[in-house]
Amino acid sequence: MMKRLLLPAALAALVAVGPAAAQTAGGRLNVVIQPEPPGLMLGLLQNGPVQMVAGNIYESLLRYDTDLNPMPSLAQSWEVSEDGLTYTFHLKEGVTWHDGEPFSSADVLFSVDEFLRETHPRLRVSLGHVDTIEAPDANTIVFKLKEPFGPFLGIFEVGTMPIVPKHIYEGTDFANNPANATPIGTGPFKFKEWVKGSYIHLVKNENYHVEGMPYLDEIYWQVIPDAASRAVAFETGEIDVLPGGSVENWDIPRLTAMDGVCSTGKGWEYFAPHSWAWLNNREGPTADKRFRQAIMYAMDREMMRDVIWSGFGQVAKGPVSSKTKFFDKELPNYDYDPDKARALLEEMGYDGTPVRLLPLPYGETWQRWAEAMKQNLEEVGIKVEMEATDVAGWNQKVSDWDYDIAFTYLYQYGDPALGVARNYISSNIAKGNPWNNVEGYSNETVDTLFTEAAVTVGADNRQKLYDEAQEILVEDVPVAWLIEIEFPTIYRCNVKDLVTTAIGVNDGFMDAYVEK
Numbered sequence: 001m002m003k004r005l006l007l008p009a010a011l012a013a014l015v016a017v018g019p020a021a022a023q024t025a026g027g028r029l030n031v032v033i034q035p036e037p038p039g040l041m042l043g044l045l046q047n048g049p050v051q052m053v054a055g056n057i058y059e060s061l062l063r064y065d066t067d068l069n070p071m072p073s074l075a076q077s078w079e080v081s082e083d084g085l086t087y088t089f090h091l092k093e094g095v096t097w098h099d100g101e102p103f104s105s106a107d108v109l110f111s112v113d114e115f116l117r118e119t120h121p122r123l124r125v126s127l128g129h130v131d132t133i134e135a136p137d138a139n140t141i142v143f144k145l146k147e148p149f150g151p152f153l154g155i156f157e158v159g160t161m162p163i164v165p166k167h168i169y170e171g172t173d174f175a176n177n178p179a180n181a182t183p184i185g186t187g188p189f190k191f192k193e194w195v196k197g198s199y200i201h202l203v204k205n206e207n208y209h210v211e212g213m214p215y216l217d218e219i220y221w222q223v224i225p226d227a228a229s230r231a232v233a234f235e236t237g238e239i240d241v242l243p244g245g246s247v248e249n250w251d252i253p254r255l256t257a258m259d260g261v262c263s264t265g266k267g268w269e270y271f272a273p274h275s276w277a278w279l280n281n282r283e284g285p286t287a288d289k290r291f292r293q294a295i296m297y298a299m300d301r302e303m304m305r306d307v308i309w310s311g312f313g314q315v316a317k318g319p320v321s322s323k324t325k326f327f328d329k330e331l332p333n334y335d336y337d338p339d340k341a342r343a344l345l346e347e348m349g350y351d352g353t354p355v356r357l358l359p360l361p362y363g364e365t366w367q368r369w370a371e372a373m374k375q376n377l378e379e380v381g382i383k384v385e386m387e388a389t390d391v392a393g394w395n396q397k398v399s400d401w402d403y404d405i406a407f408t409y410l411y412q413y414g415d416p417a418l419g420v421a422r423n424y425i426s427s428n429i430a431k432g433n434p435w436n437n438v439e440g441y442s443n444e445t446v447d448t449l450f451t452e453a454a455v456t457v458g459a460d461n462r463q464k465l466y467d468e469a470q471e472i473l474v475e476d477v478p479v480a481w482l483i484e485i486e487f488p489t490i491y492r493c494n495v496k497d498l499v500t501t502a503i504g505v506n507d508g509f510m511d512a513y514v515e516k
Helices: 009-017 048-054 105-119 121-127 150-154 227-235 249-256 289-298 301-308 338-348 364-379 391-399 444-455 459-476
Strands: 002-005 028-032 062-064 070-072 075-081 086-091 130-137 140-145 189-195 199-204 218-222 261-264 274-279 313-315 355-358 384-386 405-410 479-485 489-492
Touching: 028 227, 070 075, 086 105, 105 121, 105 130, 105 140, 150 444, 227 249, 249 261, 249 489, 274 289, 289 338, 289 364, 289 459, 289 479, 301 313, 301 364, 301 479, 355 364, 355 391, 364 384, 364 405, 391 405, 444 459
Parallel strands: 028 218, 355 384, 355 405
Antiparallel strands: 002 075, 062 070, 075 086, 086 140, 130 140, 189 199, 199 218, 261 489, 274 405, 274 479, 313 479
């Protein structure tokens, strides 16, 4: 027997009647994208800037409100069997790709079962719970699970499961398909032009499957490498929207105090961005657990949050964000304690071998953060060599495990089974991707705990398993946790409904309009 997941009445009415009369169609928005993404093929690249732009080009089966409740997208309704093993999605009819070709369940089946299994390590972990995927007709897709997997309905977000066109990618070398340079999706906006180093131009999808939407005619994602220039561009009116992370933190109070300027911290509920430094567990000093613990004690993370991150965030206690389900509140702290760090280094016999530190090339804030870590580490006797890269170079070095310490931040996706386990389970160690178990940590007990917690019934039972996993990880320090990041979005107050979902601007321009 199947049970239907019904749409809330208000949402069902909105889907049925289309846009409200008060919402104004037309207009252009100028939005900062920082840094310039290495590409826009969302099935291949998962950098934050890629998701921010391409999330408005591609779509998945569902969207999520700020309480993480699922909403329709390419799927108009869905059903879950009583035993929790069968998920049936009924796709919207009449949907077309940006090149005019019809969309169908064949695209979903190809995307999930072929393309993304190969290219998307985070989704691949979740798909490990899937027994079969079937497309019984052009408008139906059915997932049959091996066992109940409670978070399963949370994996259908555009960055997690972007649906790609089968007619363009089937039988090709996915990574080198020429279409990667001109992405084709089903989303509210179409790719128009990319002038490298200047702007990415998206235009309204006139044949979008939601009647009357999007409201905007076009979006220019402006590439402005200099942080001060980005702030000035907003102050002078050249820029309408500053997504989270697009200006340096110390500029935020001044910009948000301007007349006619609004800001919100919403739109990150699904992601819960968690920052840390990858620590190479395979070789060199960082392969020794005592060295990794010493790094944690050496860092003044409260200073980093307050001074470098301007107070936007919370010091991270371990692998699970306090904003994510199953966070262990009882975890011990790695307080700033240089003497403990020095004692651990002496105990292991650290010989002064330099470690290579790779900053995240996302702006001056991140550069200063890396410099602060370098200073903290050198104060306890750890020699540090900084290595500078651009975004593509960072992707390559981390993917090739060519680093000792490397800054990053990753999303948690509402549940440890979706966004946390992928970073620590040994089955997700694979060269070629910077978003899996990059550090090379391997612990059979942790593997077992994450596997069992993902499929265990009952929140209390899952909590016990995740608590045990977190305790082991905090002891082993496979990565150096930094802070739970907060990213305010700053925009002109006449820009309405920009942040309406749990991923904010990453899919928000479908709803956004400019009040005239």
